[in-house]
Amino acid sequence: xxxxxxxxxxxxxxxxxxxxxxxxxxxxxxxxxxxxxxxxxxxxxxxxxxxxxxxxxxxxxxxxxxxxxxxxxxxxxxxxxxxxxxxxxxxxxxxxxxxxxxxxxxxxxxxxxxxxxxxxxxxxxxxxxxxxxxxxxxxxxxxxxxxxxxxxxxxxxxxxxxxxxxxxxxxxxxxxxxxxxxxxxxxxxxxxxxxxxxxxxxxxxxxxxxxxxxxxxxxxxxxxxxxxxxxxxxxxxxxxxxxxxxxxxxxxxxxxxxxxxxxxxxxxxxxxxxxxxxxxxxxxxxxxxxxxx
Amino acid sequence: xxxxxxxxxxxxxxxxxxxxxxxxxxxxxxxxxxxxxxxxxxxxxxxxxxxxxxxxxxxxxxxxxxxxxxxxxxxxxxxxxxxxxxxxxxxxxxxxxxxxxxxxxxxxxxxxxxxxxxxxxxxxxxxxxxxxxxxxxxxxxxxxxxxxxxxxxxxxxxxxxxxxxxxxxxxxxxxxxxxxxxxxxxxxxxxxxxxxxxxxxxxxxxxxxxxxxxxxxxxxxxxxxxxxxxxxxxxxxxxxxxxxxxxxxxxxxxxxxxxxxxxxxxxxxxxxxxxxxxxxxxxxxxxxxxxxxxxxx
Numbered sequence: 128x129x130x131x132x133x134x135x136x137x138x139x140x141x142x143x144x145x146x147x148x149x150x151x152x153x154x155x156x157x158x159x160x161x162x163x164x165x166x167x168x169x170x171x172x173x174x175x176x177x178x179x180x181x182x183x184x185x186x187x188x189x190x191x192x193x194x195x196x197x198x199x200x201x202x203x204x205x206x207x208x209x210x211x212x213x214x215x216x217x218x219x220x221x222x223x224x225x226x227x228x229x230x231x232x233x234x235x236x237x238x239x240x241x242x243x244x245x246x247x248x249x250x251x252x253x254x255x256x257x258x259x260x261x262x263x264x265x266x267x268x269x270x271x272x273x274x275x276x277x278x279x280x281x282x283x284x285x286x287x288x289x290x291x292x293x294x295x296x297x298x299x300x301x302x303x304x305x306x307x308x309x310x311x312x313x314x315x316x317x318x319x320x321x322x323x324x325x326x327x328x329x330x331x332x333x334x335x336x337x338x339x340x341x342x343x344x345x346x347x348x349x350x351x352x353x354x355x356x357x358x359x360x361x362x363x364x365x366x367x368x369x370x371x372x373x374x375x376x377x378x379x380x381x382x383x384x385x386x387x388x389x390x391x392x393x394x395x396x397x398x399x400x401x402x403x404x405x406x407x408x409x410x411x412x413x414x415x416x417x418x419x420x
Numbered sequence: 421x422x423x424x425x426x427x428x429x430x431x432x433x434x435x436x437x438x439x440x441x442x443x444x445x446x447x448x449x450x451x452x453x454x455x456x457x458x459x460x461x462x463x464x465x466x467x468x469x470x471x472x473x474x475x476x477x478x479x480x481x482x483x484x485x486x487x488x489x490x491x492x493x494x495x496x497x498x499x500x501x502x503x504x505x506x507x508x509x510x511x512x513x514x515x516x517x518x519x520x521x522x523x524x525x526x527x528x529x530x531x532x533x534x535x536x537x538x539x540x541x542x543x544x545x546x547x548x549x550x551x552x553x554x555x556x557x558x559x560x561x562x563x564x565x566x567x568x569x570x571x572x573x574x575x576x577x578x579x580x581x582x583x584x585x586x587x588x589x590x591x592x593x594x595x596x597x598x599x600x601x602x603x604x605x606x607x608x609x610x611x612x613x614x615x616x617x618x619x620x621x622x623x624x625x626x627x628x629x630x631x632x633x634x635x636x637x638x639x640x641x642x643x644x645x646x647x648x649x650x651x652x653x654x655x656x657x658x659x660x661x662x663x664x665x666x667x668x669x670x671x672x673x674x675x676x677x678x679x680x681x682x683x684x685x686x687x688x689x690x691x692x693x694x695x696x697x698x699x700x701x702x703x704x705x706x707x708x709x710x711x712x713x714x715x716x717x
Contacts, residue, residue, distance in 0.1 A: 146527050157522040158533060165536035167551045167594065168543065187562055228448040235444035241437050247445060254456050255651050256703035258676050258696045262459035264473070264689060288452035294648070295603070298640045318440040336606040340599055347544040365544050391547045398542035406534060
């Protein structure tokens with residue numbers, strides 16, 4: 128082809144990434160937007176390493192003048208490890224149950240024909256519209272009454288039924304070809320075998336999306352853990368951190384700002400790790416299939 | 421198909437009922453009933469009472485609803501939340517789709533771009549309060565700092581009644597996009613590659629392939645993202661709470677912030693529950709209208 132980038136090293140590098148010379152301006156623009164998008168986040172990390180007197184400056188300083196770990200040391204004077212363990216237990220157990228149960232329910236709603244199927248889905252979606260701020264108080268009173276206050280089961284069980292999970296899997300299976308399941312059915316496999324051996328292994332992309340999203344929601348969950356933990360040792364990380372990083376930002380004292388940034392940086396690490404670990408499954412895309420000659 | 425033998429299948433014209441479906445949904449539905457539906461039903465009852473946690477709820481009929489309908493703050497908050505929806509939902513959907521399409525190209529450094537686009541989603545509301553209040557500060561904020569470079573006047577993002585809703589919306593789009601982005605990216609992975617290749621062979625350029633193949637196949641996911649984002653935007657709370665607390669003069673207030681104030685701060689649980697039911701009705705209507713606009717298939 129006349130417009131092909133030629134056989135040079137750079138040309139071959141671009142071709143390996145499914146890219147032509149003409150794509151370079153678009154690529155540069157996209158990367159610039161990505162960088163802009165992350166600036167507030169990067170600034171948060173940068174500020175967490177600044178000395179408190181360097182935080183508020185007349186001109187914006189992107190990098191710390193002096194890198195200090197004092198803010199992190201101050202954060203660890205609080206029982207953040209214990210809070211972190213609580214958060215980790217809550218978020219992992221709740222997310223695992225939610226994604227697995229959600230996959231089963233979403234599969235059934237998309238694939239199986241039974242009376243009440245559509246009604247159940249309508250109820251699930253309707254429940255998304257109800258503000259937690261209202262039913263959280265009756266729920267709290269019930270949880271206290273059965274003696275679950277400040278317990279792991281109180282942190283975990285009410286957060287398991289997150290409808291996002293069902294919705295994601297249902298939408299995925301709606302658009303997914305039936306042939307493989309039909310073939311398994313012909314071979315005499317029952318619905319549970321088909322789900323476990325055929326459908327679930329193919330649902331990797333929605334499972335990852337659901338895991339990332341629900342883990343993040345659980346990890347950052349604030350209102351419910353705040354209300355249900357009376358014991359300092361049972362607090363979750365966001366609730367504990369809020370004690371020294373006041374939630375209403377405008378009231379934050381200047382000297383506390385850098386420490387708050389260190390705290391919220393720590394807070395955002397686990398969700399990012401989950402994303403990092405799982406994101407490699409997002410790769411490949413259309414890049415492998417296009418071999419130009 | 422062993423289910424064919426059951427008598428119920430005879431009634432539904434040879435379409436067998438998958439009884440296993442009930443087992444599949446049960447695992448999710450049982451905690452859902454216990455921890456969502458039951459408290460919500462109780463909340464529905466409380467809406468017709470006066471209750472401040474202490475003592476038993478006292479039945480007052482529809483008093484809470486009539487009070488809410490004549491409450492100026494309620495009208496204001498409901499009007500605001502529709503504006504939030506009009507700004508945030510298209511913003512998140514369009515940015516999320518563009519970002520996912522860009523990253524899905526697999527161009528150099530796409531892993532970095534992927535992380536950058538997703539990163540804001542993992543931060544908590546506290547961060548929104550800390551960072552965006554500073555970024556949008558009228559005098560020292562980064563955004564006005566760069567507007568000044570372009571010769572533009574500083575905008576009182578969070579301190580003026582004209583701009584506060586837009587200021588909160590900008591932060592919301594930044595915060596929420598990660599969800600749409602991840603869902604779109606997952607959907608793009610499942611588009612059959614041979615379809616796109618075939619179209620390429622037939623001479624369809626990138627935009628044509630996007631319009632005739634990619635977008636139609638992504639329809640269920642786009643519909644889901646818009647629905648989820650609309651519902652979550654109509655329930656907007658944390659960012660309002662941490663950035664402006666609804667001010668100035670209620671110009672960025674939202675129904676849930678007002679419900680929060682009524683319930684958690686003022687302990688008027690009856691009134692708060694009534695407001696929640698009104699908000700639920702609004703969300704239901706808007707979502708219903710939306711389902712006609714954005715079809716799944």
